Amino acid sequence: MSWLSVSGVLLAIMLTDQVARVLERAAEGGYPRGMVFELILLGATRSLPMVLPIALLLGVVLALGRLYHDSELTAAQACGAGSRIVLVPVIGFTLVLSGLLAYVSLLVAPSAMSSNTTPRGYWFSAARANTPATW
Numbered sequence: 001m002s003w004l005s006v007s008g009v010l011l012a013i014m015l016t017d018q019v020a021r022v023l024e025r026a027a028e029g030g031y032p033r034g035m036v037f038e039l040i041l042l043g044a045t046r047s048l049p050m051v052l053p054i055a056l057l058l059g060v061v062l063a064l065g066r067l068y069h070d071s072e073l074t075a076a077q078a079c080g081a082g083s084r085i086v087l088v089p090v091i092g093f094t095l096v097l098s099g100l101l102a103y104v105s106l107l108v109a110p111s112a113m114s115s116n117t118t119p120r121g122y123w124f125s126a127a128r129a130n131t132p133a134t135w
Helices: 002-027 033-069 072-078 084-113 119-128
Strands: none
Touching: 002 033, 033 072, 033 084, 072 084
């Protein structure tokens, strides 16, 4: 649960900066009105591979630190259960998250960057259609 809350906070911080830049540019007339939300989602897609590993590290450190602080791991070791019972699910979740992040960073983010939702793609598609870009 701590991983999810850390991820949410870090993603909110990253998206706040992205939203401010997109809205500033849209207010100057640089982006069409319908493209603002798509650009914010594109920023989220680009931020996920950067935010989630940091959030996972902080979440694991917080969770294991809490278990050690409350002497839960000491009690488990006294009962004969080693640290393997705690570390195997953490490693399994880390491997699943690594696969998901590899998929997002290698396949989803590049295709999102090359789509027509980016300002560059929007202007190129308008030029290819030989029509002026309307707002």
